[in-house]
Amino acid sequence: MGQTGLRFYKFSFLLPGFLVLLAIILFPLLFTIRVSLSGWDAIAPGLNWAGLTNYAHVFSDGRFWEAMLRLSAMAVGTVLVQYVLGFALALLVWRDILFRRIFRVLFLIPMMTTPVIMSVIWRTIFHESLGPANDVLGLIGLGPYPWLTSANFAMAAVMLVEIWQWTPFMFLLLLAGLLSLPREPFLAAAIDGAGPVRTFFNVTFPLLVPVSIGAVVIRLIEASKIMETVYVLTSGGPGTATETAGYYIYIKGLRDFEIGYAASLSITYLVIMIVLLTIIAKLLVRIFIGRSA
């Protein structure tokens, strides 16, 4: 086949998807950058020119930076717990256990459910007097706790729901990884007389490092967008105790209608996330793969 023929096929595979995505994404992105340089708000809607005043304001906006810090703590905290639990669960139902297929199905269920809908159910569970959370804890002599109305408990509640929802994702990727491992290294370890703990640290874990890094990075990306759980469970409250960056931008933009300012917050948020996530991904690869190579 001639060069031109090949070129034709080559581009007819890639371009439809590429152009559609570009068309849908490019306008919003460029537009947001432009809006972030304007003073668009409820009183003066429109694309006037405000230069970098919004960005100057962002830097001195304590509430935004607090929300960013809170979001980072929540994202890193929940993802670590999800990873450890997900890995443990995957190991538990990996091999010789009765009813393992039933347990596997059960463990997968939460990630299939709609987060925002389950959050509404969780809100009834955490109800101080009518919900089962305090009722069950009362059986072992604890509580009642003000789940959604005190800062620390509200934070714990949001994180608990995130962990319930997304541990299955870690479980799924790690179990798929475990099931695809070759048998030989395990036979070798058994011949060497290695116990389960040594086998795990010398064989299983090193073999799963690539899957682990992928899973952790994907989850961090998704967790950096935490917002719906907060919206339903606490509306960022009490006060601003559970407000994440995304939720703060939502309030500024779509509730207070400070579109220009919200856009500059968005761009700042986006840039920080891309930089941080890239650094984390590179770091993880260097620490775990660099060393074993």
Place this chain on the structure above:
Amino acid sequence: MLSTLKYIAVVLWSAFVVAPLLWALTTSFKTANGVTGGPTYLPYIGFEPSLDGWRSLFGGAGGIDIVRPYMDSLIVTSSASLISIVLGTLAAYGLSRFEYRAGFVKNTDIIFFFISQRIMPPIVLAIPFFLMLQFLGLLDTKIGLILVYVALLLPIAVWIMVDFFDGVPRQIDEMAMLDGCTPFEAFWRIVLPNSMPGILVASMFCVIFGWNDFFFAFTLTFTDTQLLPVAVVSLNSSVTPWWSLSASALVSVAPLILIAIFVERLLSRGTLAGAIR
């Protein structure tokens, strides 16, 4: 001893996983009295069961009519997933088999362009999407939402399919082309039929993320179009009717719970191990 601990751990986690769903199930049979009587779990023993919550799904009092949002969710999710899978599979095949170069941009950069869309926080896109759909006259329509969802789902499809095609030996399509197939025929007749597991996995993820999205449906549609998550959450207030809320929540998440069974099958057959790396 160790194996007893193992079973205890597995059973405890299973209980934690199903607890919210069982709570919703029991609540869906309560009435106002059953709810304000404090947390009770068993019908007849703890509270007098009633079907009010389930009746409210079909226009009964104190709930939302679930049928229309259900249809809207079905149409939007399936169309957006289908479009994303078709465009994503084609693009992924191209990216896996051909070399693209434009200046310093190479295949990996194009793949990164697709995947990086997932990093974009929804809130960044919401306001411009709102104005864009308003300009196109597509606010509050299914077509507008489908457009937006394609942008969310296409990256997932490309991501999974590129990995998958990289694992399909090139010799297969080269053989076909030696036999006189054009690249498109080789793709359609030989590669695609052998790629069904990858396509299944990709479609599954598209459906999960499409069906479960809330934020865009919430900001871009109001009355003419209403997806399930928005409809259910609209019941969330200070005087939430817990029974209709629970019934509608269960009906909304039920179809995807079936997907869990299907995913487990793929896992146990080893199909997923090849598709997710």
